Amino acid sequence: MKNENLARIARECDVFLLDMDGTVYLGERPIGDMQNTLQKMRGAGKSIVYLTNNSSKSAEEYIRKLDRLHFWDERDSVYTSGMAAAEYLKETHAGKRVYLVGTEALREEFLRAGIALCEESPDVCVLAYDTALTFEKIRKCNEFLVKGAFYVATHPDAVCPADGVSWPDVGSFLKLFETSCKRLPDVICGKPYTVMGDCVRRKLSAPKERIVMVGDRLNTDIRFGVNNGFRTLLVLSGEATAEQAETSCDRAEAVAESLNEIAEYL
Numbered sequence: 001m002k003n004e005n006l007a008r009i010a011r012e013c014d015v016f017l018l019d020m021d022g023t024v025y026l027g028e029r030p031i032g033d034m035q036n037t038l039q040k041m042r043g044a045g046k047s048i049v050y051l052t053n054n055s056s057k058s059a060e061e062y063i064r065k066l067d068r069l070h071f072w073d074e075r076d077s078v079y080t081s082g083m084a085a086a087e088y089l090k091e092t093h094a095g096k097r098v099y100l101v102g103t104e105a106l107r108e109e110f111l112r113a114g115i116a117l118c119e120e121s122p123d124v125c126v127l128a129y130d131t132a133l134t135f136e137k138i139r140k141c142n143e144f145l146v147k148g149a150f151y152v153a154t155h156p157d158a159v160c161p162a163d164g165v166s167w168p169d170v171g172s173f174l175k176l177f178e179t180s181c182k183r184l185p186d187v188i189c190g191k192p193y194t195v196m197g198d199c200v201r202r203k204l205s206a207p208k209e210r211i212v213m214v215g216d217r218l219n220t221d222i223r224f225g226v227n228n229g230f231r232t233l234l235v236l237s238g239e240a241t242a243e244q245a246e247t248s249c250d251r252a253e254a255v256a257e258s259l260n261e262i263a264e265y266l
């Protein structure tokens with residue numbers, strides 16, 4: 001049976017924003033013949049942008065993984081919530097002093113973007129996915145937030161998928177600071193919010209209605225697409241089930257078993 005909604009997306013969209021885990025791979029395992037599907041999409045003139053909320057890694061680290069899985073092509077790009085946070089700060093808090101709770105990879109990314117990082121008296125605190133988090137960083141961030149620093153979080157995910165038990169992610173740390181200093185972020189950059197969507201769209205020359213967000217999570221990927229005015233494609237190769245797709249308040253324009261299904265319509 002023909003998937004009319006998927007066919008329409010294949011026909012009308014030029015830019016495919018792809019979530020990674022659950023959408024193109026599961027951990028280290030490609031989903032079906034994804035390499036071939038991606039190649040077919042490029043052949044049909046589609047642009048591929050890999051989009052992730054994970055701000056612990058740099059774009060280069062993701063490119064290395066995608067390359068290892070044969071998912072990478074020079075025409076593709078990678079965008080992380082950490083990159084969106086750096087761009088947001090440049091746009092709206094130019095020249096301000098920033099305290100970053102984040103990995104070395106993100107620190108380098110911020111410095112490359114020309115952001116003035118500091119260890120004392122910041123104007124802005126950025127909470128990213130810091131897999132080298134220490135009590136000292138928590139203590140300092142808490143102090144700066146209590147003293148009124150502007151509060152930016154890279155993304156809201158409570159946990160990060162991992163083999164076995166999932167890892168605590170930024171959303172869990174937001175709860176910690178909510179408890180310790182009674183503050184919620186002034187801005188959250190990643191999915192499902194609009195900061196990362198605005199950043200990506202500025203880099204592309206496509207109108208919103210020709211951009212589609214493809215992902216396996218309803219309340220992050222699909223809600224991100226809707227919040228940003230993009231088209232949406234939910235894939236059932238990861239977290240969301242067919243039943244959730246039908247009953248959730250987050251509705252995707254099209255639903256497919258996996259992204260591989262789109263190859264039929266290109």
Ligand SMILES: [Mg+2]
Pocket residue numbers: 019020021022023215216217238
């Ligand atoms: Mg996912």
